[in-house]
Amino acid sequence: MLSHITAKLLIVDDLPENLLALDALIQGEDRQVHQAQSAEQALSLLLEHEFALAILDVQMPGMNGFELAELMRGMEKTRSIPIVFVSAAGREMNYAFKGYESGAVDFLHKPLDTLAVKSKVSVFVDLFRQRKALDRQLQALERSRAEQEQLLTQLQVARGELEHAVRMRDDFMSIVSHEVRTPLNGLILEAQLRRLHLSRGNLAAFSEDKLKAMVERDERQINSLIRLVEDMLDVSRIRTGKLSIRPRTFDLGHLVRGLVENFSAQAQALDTYIELQRCEAVQGEWDEFRIEQVLANLLSNALRYGERKPVRVRVFADGAMACVQVQDQGIGIDAQNQQRIFQQFERIAAQQANGGLGLGLYISEQIVLAHGGRIEVDSQAGAGSIFSVYLPLPEAAQHRDQIQATSA
Known part of the structure; x- marks a missing residue:
């Protein structure tokens, strides 16, 4: 059934040479490419055809790509068309953020990566053709009662897959x-x-x-x-579903000292402070940016839920693991909620008023697990919480600690 379905693609650019180059790049037997040199021409084509994908140049005279995307999102016929922006502007222009705010599914920088463009366009073409095939199956279901039960089963399976994707x-x-x-x-x-x-x-x-x-x-x-x-x-x-981890050697204690200093202003604004009780120099190979993200989240939570009481931080080596502990003296977490808080969108009832999407601890745990570590929480309702992040040390460091322990 897919072989009889053709996906239509719209490319919009004010430069004819760019249109020709992109047209040649994304052509295929299962698709039909329409070109427009202005936003006005694009709107006419959008009202006439059903497109699987629209690739819009950002910088065009008159109406630019962002404005065209906003118009598309405002019309029933075009609001569900996936949009990919293309721009020759440097990444420092931050056009990508504006693009995603306009409803784009992707943002490509020139010069284009030909393999990436072909692959992404093929994905949208396949999704469109599969959706159209599903629509035809529904029509056939209405016309033929004899095939109703079989087609209904297929529809339920397809619907489940679509809902999961959403x-x-x-x-x-x-x-x-x-x-x-x-x-x-x-x-x-x-x-x-x-x-x-x-x-x-x-x-x-x-x-x-x-x-x-x-x-x-x-x-x-x-x-x-x-x-x-x-x-x-x-x-x-x-x-x-895997995180991108880029390990390099750095001192965990140095990172924590910098974070504590950075959060000092936030603590002062809450009439409290962060006390670095213990800070050993612990060298390891981890993704510094990701670990900083984890610890910043824990410090932020400790200040948010710590009821304006001091937050205590410790960094030390614990056998084969490096450990960072963040302790608050706030509302605490009861036993039944201590595992739930690491799930997506989960917040305990007492924390609802503090806002947030309930994603911080979920993201943090995934980052730590990707490093081969773990996060533990020791808490009681009304008695504060201690969050401990354990990260594996390099084998050389583990061996040195074992020798020191033996000598002692």
Whole structure:
């Protein structure tokens, strides 16, 4: 049945040479490509045809690609058409964020990766053809009562697969928004702090050394955002459900000291503080960005639910594992909720008023598990919580600790 279904593709670009090149790249026997050199021409084609995919150039004279996408999302006939944006602008323009806000499913930068473009277009073509095939099956079901039971079974199976795909998409987008928020909050906090210094005339806060530190922090947060977008849109990672882990050697104690310092302003705003009770130098091979993400989430939660009481942090080696503990003296978690909080979208009832999507601990546990580690929680309702992150140490470090233990 699929062999009789042709998927129509729309490509929009004001440059004829770009249209010709993209047309040649995505052509195939199971598809038909329509070209438009302006948003106005594209709208006419959209009203006339049913498209499996629209590939829009961002920068066009008159109505640009983002404006065209907003119009498409406002019309019943075109709102469900998947949109892929293409731009020659550098990644620093942050067009990708605006693209996803406009409802895009992907954002490609020029020069295009030919294999990636072909693969992604083929996925949308296959999805469209499968959906059209399902529609024809439904029509056949209505025409033939004799085949009703068999076709109904096929429909239920297909419906379950589609619902599962939608749930996976929604979960994925929720995780993306949650992860992006962490570096964005860091940038916003830096901007607010600088504005406060300027309003008070505190120019000493902008000495050469301090400006250099500010720029380094900004670059770190911006790079975090870029990596989040690139990693979360990786097709193979979506299909396998595996996190992207890039290990390198670093000192866990140094990372924690920096985090505690970064969170000091947030703690002061809550009339409390973070106490670094123990901080050993623990070298290991882990993904520094991902581990920082985990620990920042734990510190943020400790301050949020700690009822304005001091938060205590410890870093030490525990046999073959490195351990970071974050202890608060807040509302605590009862036994029946201690496993549930690590699931997606789960928050205990007492924490509902604090907001959040309930994804932080789920993401953190997946990151730690991907490193071969674990997260443990020791808590009682009303008595605070201790979250312990255990990460495997390199074999050389484990062997050295064993020798020291034997000598002692």
